[in-house]
Amino acid sequence: MDHFDYRDRTLYCEDVPVPELAEKYGTPLYVYSQATLLDRLKEVQTAFTEVKPVICYSVKANGNLSIARLMGQNGAGFDVTSQGEFQRALKAGPTGSKIVFAGVGKSDAEIEFALKNDVFLFDVESEQELHAIGAVAQKLGVKAPVALRVNPDLPPKTHVKTDTSVKGVKFGLDIETIVDVAKGVVGHPGLAVVGLHMHLGSPILKAEPYRMGAEKGVALIKQFRAQGHDIKFLNMGGGFGINYRKDEAKPASAFAEVIIPAVKESGCQLILEPGRFIAGNAAILLSRVVFTKSTGGKHYIIQDAAMNDLIRPTLYGSFHRIWPVTPSTEVPVRPDVNGDPDDPNPFRAMPNCFTQDVVGPVCESGDYLAKDRPLPGVKRGDLLAVFSAGAYGMAMASNYNSRVRAAEVLVTGRTHRLIRRRETFADLVACEEDCLT
Numbered sequence: 313m314d315h316f317d318y319r320d321r322t323l324y325c326e327d328v329p330v331p332e333l334a335e336k337y338g339t340p341l342y343v344y345s346q347a348t349l350l351d352r353l354k355e356v357q358t359a360f361t362e363v364k365p366v367i368c369y370s371v372k373a374n375g376n377l378s379i380a381r382l383m384g385q386n387g388a389g390f391d392v393t394s395q396g397e398f399q400r401a402l403k404a405g406p407t408g409s410k411i412v413f414a415g416v417g418k419s420d421a422e423i424e425f426a427l428k429n430d431v432f433l434f435d436v437e438s439e440q441e442l443h444a445i446g447a448v449a450q451k452l453g454v455k456a457p458v459a460l461r462v463n464p465d466l467p468p469k470t471h472v473k474t475d476t477s478v479k480g481v482k483f484g485l486d487i488e489t490i491v492d493v494a495k496g497v498v499g500h501p502g503l504a505v506v507g508l509h510m511h512l513g514s515p516i517l518k519a520e521p522y523r524m525g526a527e528k529g530v531a532l533i534k535q536f537r538a539q540g541h542d543i544k545f546l547n548m549g550g551g552f553g554i555n556y557r558k559d560e561a562k563p564a565s566a567f568a569e570v571i572i573p574a575v576k577e578s579g580c581q582l583i584l585e586p587g588r589f590i591a592g593n594a595a596i597l598l599s600r601v602v603f604t605k606s607t608g609g610k611h612y613i614i615q616d617a618a619m620n621d622l623i624r625p626t627l628y629g630s631f632h633r634i635w636p637v638t639p640s641t642e643v644p645v646r647p648d649v650n651g652d653p654d655d656p657n658p659f660r661a662m663p664n665c666f667t668q669d670v671v672g673p674v675c676e677s678g679d680y681l682a683k684d685r686p687l688p689g690v691k692r693g694d695l696l697a698v699f700s701a702g703a704y705g706m707a708m709a710s711n712y713n714s715r716v717r718a719a720e721v722l723v724t725g726r727t728h729r730l731i732r733r734r735e736t737f738a739d740l741v742a743c744e745e746d747c748l749t
């Protein structure tokens with residue numbers, strides 16, 4: 313399973329026994345498999361190779377400099393959504409990396425920064441933004457390369473907090489009005505409208521929305537061209553889903569099958585912005601059991617990772633597989649289907665499994681990594697692996713409750729390197745002025 317597997321009842325990341333990492337770096341710890349990161353990037357590159365795509369790794373999923381560098385070294389550009397992400401991409405990417413800049417609220421300063429740093433394309437999300445970009449570009453005496461982001465009004469329902477292409481969300485230009493917006497900037501001295509962008513949501517487990525989106529995209533591109541815009545790029549965004557529960561995700565080839573025909577018809581270069589697909593299954597969040605507790609008929613595993621380390625379960629009710637790193641002989645070693653309500657759980661009947669909540673030390677009842685999950689009994693000091701934590705895990709981590717953020721380690725084969733050290737109290741207060749002493 314993505315270079316995380318059990319050998320003799322011990323979880324390995326590539327060829328490193330995970331307990332060794334806990335010993336050396338402490339917990340909570342993000343553990344990344346370099347082979348998985350590269351396999352996943354390669355999978356996208358290979359699936360779309362026929363149309364020579366520009367793959368812009370979505371930095372928001374995981375912006376660690378070493379991971380971004382790995383992407384850049386292996387042919388990826390970057391999709392960014394703030395100046396901070398832009399700077400990460402510049403720092404980690406090779407010279408000339410293609411950087412696409414999306415986001416609904418780019419400030420003039422960010423626009424100027426991007427223009428001065430060779431932005432490949434702005435993904436433009438509103439008419440006001442389009443004119444703001446045009447104005448900044450004119451001030452600098454350049455033409456800004458832009459792709460208009462359409463909200464294609466499609467139904468890939470993900471989660472109310474992550475839907476990006478259903479009517480009424482804040483993203484993109486309405487499909488009904490985008491053509492008029494494009495018309496309004498024909499011949500604009502500060503703007504080169506060269507692309508169409510869409511991002512359908514995340515995560516998406518079906519290919520069909522991409523087929524529908526790409527078809528709508530081709531129709532728009534034809535209209536933009538008829539207006540005189542020289543459209544060269546079709547950017548289909550990110551959103552490809554991954555396996556959180558079992559084998560629910562589609563391979564990249566399934567998306568390629570429905571996107572490539574439209575790309576060919578459009579005569580455009582394809583851009584993709586995968587984030588989760590590359591990083592999601594490439595990491596576990598490793599934690600250690602602090603206490604166990606039973607109260608009010610419920611059983612709790614209190615471990616040292618919390619909502620500040622991985623907020624997805626709290627924020628979206630997301631499911632992450634969790635399993636002991638060294639399961640006892642009474643429980644199976646593969647965590648494939650634990651707790652999946654859509655799947656009859658063969659582990660439920662295991663003598664040592666019972667329904668438990670996996671919670672952290674943060675002072676919120678919503679601080680949990682799993683709820684009502686059939687898990688084996690564990691004891692203080694046991695290690696747990698929270699799977700599929702590589703995307704939007706560390707990237708969304710915070711210091712809530714003055715908890716220092718976790719360390720991150722990158723494994724390749726039998727070796728491992730710290731790619732982010734654990735924070736310290738000094739880091740926590742580094743930006744504060746203790747001015748009343």
Ligand SMILES: Cc1ncc(COP(=O)(O)O)c(C=O)c1O
Pocket residue numbers: 370373391414415511513514515549550551552585586587588589703
């Ligand atoms: C514009 C844009 N591109 C790419 C992504 C990356 O999405 P994912 O990590 O699901 O591939 C996102 C996030 O959803 C996004 O908003």
Ligand SMILES: N[C@@H](CCCC[NH3+])C(=O)O
Pocket residue numbers: 372474514515624703704
């Ligand atoms: N952060 C989200 C998805 C949103 C992606 C960014 N548009 C997640 O953890 O799944």
